[in-house]
Amino acid sequence: MGELDAALNIVSSIENSKIPVIGFVYPTGSYAWSAGTLVLMSTTIAAMAPGTVIGSCEPVEINPITGQEVFINESKILNAISQYFMEVAEFRSRNATFAHDCVFYNTNLGPEDALKYGVINFVATDLDSLLNEINGSTISGGVTYYVINPEVTYYQPGIGYQVYEVLINPTIQDLLAGIGLFLAIIGFAVRHYYLAGGVGIILMIIPMLTGLSVNWLGLALLIIGLAAIAIDVHAGFTTHASLFITGMILTVLGLILLQPTYSPQSWLMATNQVEARIVLYVLIAFVGGFGGFIAAKVIGIIRTRPLSERLYWPINDIGTAVDDINKDEIGYVRVRGGEYWRAKALENVRKGSRVVVVGVDGDTLLVKPSA
Structure with a gap:
């Protein structure tokens, strides 16, 4: 078929x-x-x-x-x-x-x-x-x-086509769609984890793309993967890197599907290997450069975090509210040049407004609007 x-x-x-x-x-x-x-x-x-x-x-x-x-x-x-x-x-x-x-x-x-x-x-x-x-x-x-002393050479499809066969399997498609729907519901229902719902949306989109050919599917997954990585980095990993990891997986799958494969030379009927390799090398260079940029961002974020949150609380530091946080509710604030912390508001604070850290409750900062 x-x-x-x-x-x-x-x-x-x-x-x-x-x-x-x-x-x-x-x-x-x-x-x-x-x-x-x-x-x-x-x-x-x-x-x-x-x-x-x-x-x-x-x-x-x-x-x-x-x-x-x-x-x-x-x-x-x-x-x-x-x-x-x-x-x-x-x-x-x-x-x-x-x-x-x-x-x-x-x-x-x-x-x-x-x-x-x-x-x-x-x-x-x-x-x-x-x-x-x-x-x-x-x-x-x-x-x-006449068949005289035949030499039998076995040829298997490349890894790209093997991955493609897995992705177009109806059982795998139903599984991805089901998990995606579940994650999307949970992600958008639980506050502060709404970006994690993006993982669910991505999983639901993949089965819709499996009608594409192997190369077009690879390109689509590559684009979606890079976009997911960029969004999570820009959001400061508020999805706890779930969107970042999903993006990395999709990027790798996209590169695998785009990888050109060749039959033994004696079987080739028509192929432009030079053109195929140019496309592959351009993709590797692009993804490598983008990956280096993302890695630099990740390393920068990691280095800005304290070695031990429990030993080094940012008491009296001024930060910025990441969410709208009503009094006695939990949200996120950004302090010390980019660190994200769970915070409980002692007074109503608005997203983007300046806040001051006045104390700690367990592992949660206590904040109020900065004067």
Whole structure:
């Protein structure tokens, strides 16, 4: 299963390849539905392992916000996709009727039926047995293939695509949305922790972005992550660094998703490695510079804090109210050039007004408006 545009690009690359391409639905228990069926039919040699399935190619439209799937029933679209499937099948001398029916009727076939009806060329239990089957066989078109001392190279998707698969997993999306909603409610319901609700909003936004391609999702996460870091630093870590940590995680995920990955050189069909590396190095330089700026801010804030709040209370110091604090209520004040302290107001104070520290109650400062 997959995006139609991506499948069409893969099919085009396979059909224009100067070397034979083998498609193998493997191991047992696997499937190649929808776009996977189209890709399999486009290969020079198609094979399936026992216990696998292909078919179910009716196109669906996915809402990028809700993730809801809606089957497309418009004849214009169905006829166009069906005709393309049939052309791909006929190009490889395969069963065009199946190509038509799997689009209109979601027909499915197991390996034995697929071989019987001319959809695939071989049924094999594993890669070695498949290569043995191919060796000396004449495929439709009159070409005889020989497999002599093959060197098998296994290639796995890069870490960026592995992370992408995790993020687009419906279970992970539901989990992020649920945790995000909970944090947002708590964050905005509890006074002084309203910025922490931003973490919840970010978690709810991520599932909405997973309809984007891997690179665009990476860029979106990178931007959101850097914005979250900047907001928390500017706010003086009033979220207890929760927004900062979330931003760091999103920034790292964004960089991972944006990291260019390459196939072995012999497999490359078309790629501009120079351009890809320039993009990567620019991103690293930008994030490195921004990270250095944030680190300097964090270090400056840490250095301004006293080594022990309990040993060094700012009695009689003048500060600024961070919140509107009514009499006998708790809020935050900023004293000594930027330190944030919990404070209890002995008289009403307004946000931004000057206050004087007159005492300490446990770990909370006692303040009143400065004369």
